[in-house]
Structure formats: structure tokens, C-alpha cells
Amino acid sequence: MWDPDRTVDWIAEATVERAVPILVGTALVTVLFAGGVGLVDQEAGTDQFTEEVPAQAALEEIDEEFEGSVGDSETTAQLFIESDNVVSRPALIRLLETQRRLEADGTLRVSETTSHADRIATELDDNAETAADRKRAIEDATDRELSAAIAAVDDSDTFETQLSTDYNPTTQWASTARVTVEYDVPESVQTSRLQTLQADSAAVIDETPRNDIGDNAYLFGEGILQTEITALLTDTAIVVFPAALGLILLFLLVAYRDPIDLFLGLSALLLTLVWTFGFMGYASIPFSDAIVSVFPLLLAVGIDFGIHAINRYREARLDEIPVDEAMAGSMAQLGTAFLLVTMTTIGSFVANLTSPLGSLRDFGIVAAVGMTFTFVIFAIYLPAAKVTADRLRGRLPIPEFGTTPIVSEGSRLARGLSGGVSIARTAPVAFLLLVVLTAGVAGAYGSGVDTEFSEEAFFPSETWIDRYDRLLEPFAPSTYTFLDTIDILETEFDESTSGGVTIYIDQPVRRDHSLERIDRIGRDPPASFEQSAPGEAETESILTVIERERAADRTFDRLVERRDRLGTDVPDRDLETVYDAVEASRPTETRRYLSANRESARVDIAVDPDAETPTVVEDAQFIADRTPLSAVATGDRVVQQEVINATLDSAIRSLVVAFLLTTVVLLVSYRLLEGQASYGLVNLVPVLVTVGLLLASMRFLGIPLTPINAPILSISIGLGVDYTVHFVHRFVDEFENRELFAALSATVTSAGGALTGSMVTTVSGIGVLAVALIPLIQEFGILIALGVGYAYLTSLLVTPSVIVVWDRWRTSSG
Structure with missing residues (x-):
């Protein structure tokens, strides 16, 4: 029968013996994956979640087969012009001059523009075929003729749709006009081409006298919308990534206390990202809002693996064991825990392949592959790099910095982390009953969490934009005109984004x-x-x-x-x-x-x-x-509701599948490794508590389930298992040579310190997503930080009592 321990021992020994070839091989593989990074496309907005929704397919058929209202086609844009009175002669001339310039610029591929000014001008002169002709007709008309022409056309349905709802036919006054801009490009034109055409159109509009894009003129179309939503991701990354990197760097420095170890840990994290991005490029999986969350998760697990690896190695080196022997022994112990965490976490990610939404299936694939890369890099590359660095340290006059574990026995932190052991020593059963009751109530309360999906969920609030506006370059955000345009549509034209x-x-x-x-x-x-x-x-x-x-x-x-x-x-x-x-x-x-x-x-x-x-x-x-x-x-409401239903279905289904996969993996693994399948059940109790607390927190904080955070429940199982596996696996090692509570105390001192360093680094580094511009990413950052925090607390507070109760049951039944 296959012996996992023997396999892990072989990998650990081979890593130490062939450290340099491993580093060379890692460099070559990195170059290969780096070639795929440039192939990664971006995908933003709601389209990524509606591709496989039946109502969306019907909506696309309608767009192709019917001449819809203004803006229904992707190759049509809407231009909104504000003025003291858009029906006045100066405003009409301004509109027609804008239209003339758009139609005259051949690079814009504008085939036609239409507005209420056209109707008025052709009423004055039937032969006014071009925008220039219509402009002259307005200029040459007397006030009486102009007023009569407006009165003659203002009862048509088309005329009314081109003016804001405050239009008064008696006074012939309105505050806002709408111009339709048609582009002579096929419907299948690439979004990037449409973005360029509409961005250039906005520049021409802005150059027209008395027009100011973003102030009194707003161009709204699929190209503009996609450009600005993509800019949201970029602006968020410019602010959030440096902040996250700074916090991660700070706390990793505290955890490692050695610049060389810090460099090795950071290089491993960077390799994880490069390999995962490269895989996405070669697999043609776009970088989307749903995929954004993969990378904080990989960083969370990578930080955890890195701190555990270095911390365990340092423990071994305290007894002056040689470098190679210390690393081989440490990774032989840790490799099994890493493998368990990897398999169970991959299970929680793969569970999303059951989702009816393609974007969430992509998330599951990328996260599972990225998790595999994380295991390879931190179980093989990092030990090889650390051994090579310490061998050079022994030969060269390189100073040593922090070489001790994060927590030492008898320290204040060790005593602070022993609260769970103290509870397990005095009242484990009562405490577990209280925990189970609390988790049950939390889960029942959290089951009422809302589910939400809309275009607006991707848009930042004015409050956050104002805060970002105070930042200096290059952190200041772009200009987002689509927010003003949506407000104009809803308030000035009474066109809700939901509609009928x-x-x-x-x-x-x-x-x-x-x-x-x-x-x-x-x-x-x-x-x-x-x-x-x-x-x-x-x-x-x-x-x-x-x-x-x-x-x-x-x-x-x-x-x-x-x-x-x-x-x-x-x-x-x-x-x-x-x-x-x-x-x-x-x-x-x-x-x-x-x-x-x-x-x-x-x-x-x-x-x-x-x-x-x-x-x-x-x-x-x-x-x-x-x-x-x-x-x-079909319709926007129907599409949104179908996505909401699919999101809820996906969250529940992936949670159940993730739990079942995790349970099977843990039971089988501990049976093979330790001969005790029940150790797997010990791991699961804190994980279920984590899930219940996270659900309750979502409802309490008013964070709904969305297509972006739908995987959070299955992910919380993976995160929870990450912490409890390290705790339980270390306890099993200690329990072989110590009595129960001595083993628990030693586990808290050793594994607890690494878990604390990992938790603080992850929560601070990923929690910074809470300041992102996009609300959905803000919420995801908060949820991941909460999930990691709960997983850490339950592993240290709940697991000791579970172990004590398990030991009593094992003793009484055997």
C-alpha cells in the first residue's frame, strides 16, 4: 500500500540533496510561465457572469434581430448634452456642430448621429440632409419660424425620448438632450476597437465649443463603460496592491526577522503569482473581477506555508543540527501538513466547478491550479533556496539576523496563546457545547443573508471616489463619467437600469x-x-x-x-x-x-x-x-435574478461539495498517515464553526452573496482546514512522545507562533482590500480577513477542547 509519509520523506531528502538543480529548474519554469503573463486579457463588468444565463442569450438575440431603443446596440453610443435650455437656438447650434464634427471625422467611423435638433431643422428645411445643412437652417430661421418648427415636432414619440422628462412644450424648455451616435462597425467588433473609437469621439466632443466632457457633456456606450470599469480595477490595484505589499512586507519582516529569509519568502510568493498568471494566459482565462480574489487567497496560503517552513527549520537548528539534516527533517514533518492543506484546499476550490456560472468555474480552475503551484513552490523551491542560502552563509562572512522561532516556550506570547489549552483542561465538554450552540445559532442567522447582482454593485460610491481624489499622482483615480450618465438616465430620462x-x-x-x-x-x-x-x-x-x-x-x-x-x-x-x-x-x-x-x-x-x-x-x-x-x-431584471439564483445555488452547492471532499480527504489521509481516521473529524469541528461565524458576519454587516464572493463559503472551509491541519498534525507528532496536555502546550508554542504570524500578515495584507474602489472587492477583502481571523481563533481556542473530548472518547471506547 502507498505510504504518504515515505513519499514526503523522499521529497524532503531529494529537495535538500538536489537544491541547486531545483533552483535552476524553477528559473526555467518561471521563464516559461512568464511568457503566458502577457497573454492574459482583462474582463470587467457584469458580462462575465451572464454569459450562460438563458435570459441573457434571449437579450442578445433581441439586440441582433430588432432595432432597439437608443443604446441597445453595442455599436451605438448616447451623448447627453446639458444646457440652460437645450431647445434654445444656441443649444441647437451647439448640438448640430457637435454632430457635424463627429460625422466629419472619418477615423471615428461614425455613420450617423440623430437628435431633436435634426427634427427641428428638417421641419424648417426639408432639403437639410447633413448636419452642416441643418445647422444653417437653425441659424437662418427667425424666432417665430423656430418656435413654430419646435411646436410642429414636439408631439412625436421620438422627439420626447430625445429630451429630458422636464421638457415643457409650452415654454419650449428642457435641461438635457440626448444624441444617438451610430458607429459603422460590425456588431462583432472587438471591445478594444470600440473603446478606442468612443474614447476618440469623446475627445472630439470635448473640443467642440461650449462642450466639456464630464461637466456638461457625457458620452455613454459599451466602449466607454468597459474602459471605465477596467480603469476601476486599475485604480484599485494602484492603491491597494502597494498598500497590501507594504503591510505584508512589514509583518513578514517581523515574522522572519532576517532580510535573506524575507527575500526568499517574497520570491516564493512572486513565483506563485507569475506561474498562476502564466497558466491563465496559456489557458485563455481572462483576469476578471471573479479571478481577482484568487490571488489574495494564494498569498494567504503562501504566507502561511512560508512562515511554517522557516519557523520549523529554525526550531530544528536550535539543537545545532546541520543545515541539510535540519531542513530534511523539518520538511518531512511539514510536508505532510502542506500536502493535506493543499488537497483539502484544492477540494474547496474545485467545488466551484459545480457552479452554473462560467466565471465561478474559471475561479475554481485557476484557484486549484494556483494552489498546486503554491504547494510545489513552498514545499520544494523554498526549502531548496533556504538550504542553498544557509550553505553560502556557512562559507561566506554573511551576518546572521533572526534565527529563532517566532514563539519560544515560556514567553508571553506562548502564555497568551495557551487560552484554548486552559479551557480544554478545565471544561472542554461545556465549552464545546457552547461553541456548537453558538455556531448553530450563527449559521441559522446567517442563512438569511441576502443575494445580490446588478451593474451598480461594480460601481464605486461617490464617497470612495472623493477619498481617492485626495490622493496624489499616480494614486489619484481616473474620471468616471458613466456614474453621472447613469444618474442622468435615471433622473432626467426616467430610465431605470432595471426597467420592465x-x-x-x-x-x-x-x-x-x-x-x-x-x-x-x-x-x-x-x-x-x-x-x-x-x-x-x-x-x-x-x-x-x-x-x-x-x-x-x-x-x-x-x-x-x-x-x-x-x-x-x-x-x-x-x-x-x-x-x-x-x-x-x-x-x-x-x-x-x-x-x-x-x-x-x-x-x-x-x-x-x-x-x-x-x-x-x-x-x-x-x-x-x-x-x-x-x-x-428576458430583460435586465430577469437576467439579474437568474444570476442571483445561480449565485445562491452555486454557493450552497460548492459549500456542500467542498465539505464532503474535505471530509473524505481528511479521513482517508489520516487513516493512511496515522492509522486514525478520527483525526480528520477533529479537524472538521473548528472549520464548521468558522463557516457559521462567517455567514452570520455577512448578514450582520449587510454584505450580500454576489457572484464575486459566492465561493467564500467553500473557501472558508479551505482556510479553516489550513489552520487546523497545522495544529492537529503538529499535535499528532508531539502526542507520540508526550502526554495529552503537554503535547497540546508544545503544539501551541510551536505551531501557534507560526499561525499567529501567518494570521497577522494575511489579515493585514488582504484586509486592505476593504479600501478598494469597487464595492464587491471591498467586501471580499473584509470576508477573507474575517475568514482567516475566525480560522485562526477556532484552531487555537476550539481545537484543544475537541482533542481532549476525542481522547476521552477514544480511551473509553478502546
């Missing part, structure tokens, strides 16, 4: 009964939908366009009447003729609700603004299911 819902009809609508069935979609609506009349939902569809044209054109009205056999005011035969006629008169409106090939259609349904999103989505799916048409409920 859309029923996407994914089948041909040319058959005689098609429009009758579309009409019935809005009948007897659920309470969460607005009603235009009793029993009728407020809907917009191709039927709405037909009704408008019937009211405006008597000839068309008669055409429809002749094709309404049932007398329901809904045409039910020869629909192609009806479609051709209405599209000839209202092409834009028709193409909004009916695809060009008549193979699909859409129905927009207004939603009660006070209705809860889960209720709205449930009702929308009910409507889609009850219609005999092939229909899918």
Missing part, C-alpha cells in the same frame, strides 16, 4: 393566429405588472405600432379591418400584407418589435415600480410559460 420585462417570441409570427396569441400575452396580468385597463397589462408590441398607424391612417385602418375576421381589432389573416404596410409607414417602430424576416417578435411589459424583482421575474416567466408561443422572459 420583455417576452421574446422565438418562432415565426406569420401564421394567421400569431397576432391573436401575442395580444393574449397581456391578458389577466399578474399584480406586479402595470395595467392600461382592467385585465390588460400595459404592453408595447407590433400590435401597438399597428394601432398607432390605424389611428393616423384611415387607408391602413380599412386594410386591417378587412383582415380581422373575428372582430377583435386584431388582424388574423394575411398578416404579411399588414406587416408590409405598417413597416412602410413606421419602419423604425416596426423593426423594434418585429424582426426583418418575421421569424421572431418581442413584447415589452411595463412593471409596477414598487414590485419586488423576484416577484416580477416569477410573473414574467409565468406569462412566457402560459402562452402557446415559443417564448422566453
